[in-house]
Amino acid sequence: MTADISAPPIAKPLAGADGVPTRIISPRRLMWWKFRKHKLAVVSAAFLIFAYLCTILAGFVSPYDPAGRSRNLYAPPQGIQFIDADGRFHLQPFVYGYKMKRDLKTLSPVYTVDTQAMFPISLFVHGEPYKLLGLLGTDIHLFGVEEGGYIHLAGTDNFGRDMLTRLIYGSQISLSVGLISVLVSLVLGLVMGGISGLYGGWIDNVIQRIIEAIIAIPTIPLWLGLAAAVPRDWPALYQYFAILVVLSLISWTSTARVARGRFLALREQDFVTAARVYGASKTRIIARHLVPNLMSYVIVTLTLAIPGIIIGETALSFLGVGLKAPTVSWGVLLQEAQKVQIIQFYPWMWIGPAACVVSVVLAFNFVGDGARDAADPFSR
Structure with missing residues (x-):
């Protein structure tokens, strides 16, 4: 009697020790389930998504336009109101205008609230024209006031420019520089670390000596030296890419050293040996077999390295060797607000960009902590 082998075997569901059917969960879903348990990381991730959406849709x-000026110089932030001076509740929020007078001793403007000037806040109002996503020309803004009024929720600077607008436009550089620089340094670190760990010998020695030489140089002087080599007469776009290159050339070393250690541990595993036996090249072994086993480390590195890059760009611009005005970034805004008079009398000019940097850096660190716990197979 012969067995019928034409029909495929029927797959039986897996059963646990108690006989209850179980299912296989992918590592990615397990990581997501663990990440959701870290409430602070989830909230931080939502905040970062909101921040990058504002960055993409800055206009x-x-x-307002980031270079647009008003007559209100050094004006303090306006508060959103629902109850007017007479105690009446308004369903539509509004802001009060300013009354300005000069201090006779310092000649600086002094603002008080003008309860007679009430400007209702509306959604999807027409304002200054801009290009949405850099392509579509429009003049629709998310919120604003009718023509003849003004709204400065984060105050204005010494030229009467709206600080909230400049903070939002500044995020386009300060947030994107972190992503791009980390991606460049991550690719460079994985490639150099993979070559060093997989090939070994004199190639490993040369790469490790280069890494040690870069690490031995103090970070701030190295930043200053590389940034000072950028010509000051370059356009803002060229300076931006130069800052990306500077930060990427510095930050790849730690990734390369960790990748080298991981590759040294993985290159003797059975699946790597099998790939060699089948004739796979070393480039294919690195790209298809070793790098995927480092994805948990890559995710954590991305979330924890981006804050360092953001702080690096901010520090370079604050020290005056990074981006320059009229380019708008959080570092440039801090550099413009570093005078003692501004710190003492107009604190909103430095509190705004400082709060943006601190909140984004903390959010990335919280997300990195959650991603690290989720990627750890021994965590609960």
Whole structure:
């Protein structure tokens, strides 16, 4: 009697020790389930998504043009109101205008609230024209006031420019520089670390000596030296890419050393040996077999390295060797607000960009902590 082998075997569901059917969960879903348990990381991830959406849609979210000026110089932030001076509740929020007078001793403007000037806040208002996503020309803004009024929720600077608008536009550089620089340094670190760990010998020695030489140089002087080599007469776009290159050339060394150690541990595993036996090249072994086993480390490195890059760009611009005005970034805004008079009398000019940097850096660190716990197979 012969067995019928034409029909495929029927797959039986896996059963646990108690006989209850179980299912196989992918590592990615397990990581997501663990990540969701870290509430602070989830909230931080939502905040970062919101921040990057505002960055992408900066022209739509901000009420004004970043270079637009008003007559209100050094004006303090306006508060959103629902109850007017007479105690009446308004369903539509509004802001009060300013009354300005000069201090006779310092000649600086002094602002008080003008309860007679009430400017209702509306959604999807027409304002200054801009290009949405750099392509579509429009003048629709998320919020604003009718023509003849003004709204400065984060105050204005010494030229009467809206600080909230400049903070939103500044995020386009300060947030994107972190992503791009980390991606470049991550690719460079994985490639150099993979070559060093997989080939070994004199190639490993040369790469490790280069890494040690870069690490031995103090970070701030190295930043200053590389940034000072950028010509000051370059356009803002060229300076931006030069800052990306500077930060990427510095930050790849730690990734390369960790990748080298991981590759040294993985290159003797059975699946790597099998790939060699089948004739796979070393480039294919690195790209298809070793790098995927480092994905948990890559995710954690991305979330924890981006804050360092953001702080690096901010520090370079603050020290005056990074981006320069009229380019708008959080570091440039801090550099413009470093005078003692501004720190003492107009604190909103430095509190705004400082709060943006601190909040984004903390959010990335919280997300990195959650991603690290989720990627750890021994965590609960």
